[in-house]
Amino acid sequence: MIGYLVEQELRYLPPAEIPVATPLTMIQVDPADPAFNDPTRFVGPVYEQQAADRLAKKKGWTFKRDGGSWCRVVPSPYPRRVLEIEPIAWLADHETVVICAGGGGIPTLPPAHPSGEIIGVEAVIDKDFASGHPIRSPDRPSGRDRLARWHRRPHERRCRYERSV
Secondary structure, eight states: OHHHHHHHHHHTTSSSTOOOOOOOOEEEETTOOOOGGGGOOOEEEEEEEHHHHHHHHHHEEEEEETEEEEEEEEEEOOEEEETHHHHHHHHTTTTTTEEGGGGGGGEEEEOSTOOOOOOOOOOOOOOOHHHTTTGOOOTTTGGGGEETTTTTTTTOEEOOOOOOO
């Protein structure tokens, strides 16, 4: 949803001939990430304690106190790999404005089965950490030369990219 909103706004900024794309972005996380042992990201509605206890027992969810109520929490693991890095790079190489990892992306686990099936995981990936991965993937050169406002325009301005962990 965030990517959609950003794309709708960006369509009015660059010249109309510059395409804008918002691919769904699956982000691989490490199943051994410590975040899975201590979920902290609040998701969904708030509940009274009795309702939260029932849902925790029925669905295996974890709840934590949020003010005077209880809210479900999920892990927020660190993003490890952008699965769509090649299509994203292809779009960028073909002069497309690419919006990816919207809202942090779709959390997935590495394939555990020989079929290579991608498995989604109930988690929330920090969007600030996820958004740095497409330009830093180990599968691609840095791409920092393309991180600029008004790229290849007379008034181009380079963006500083710093990553804090």
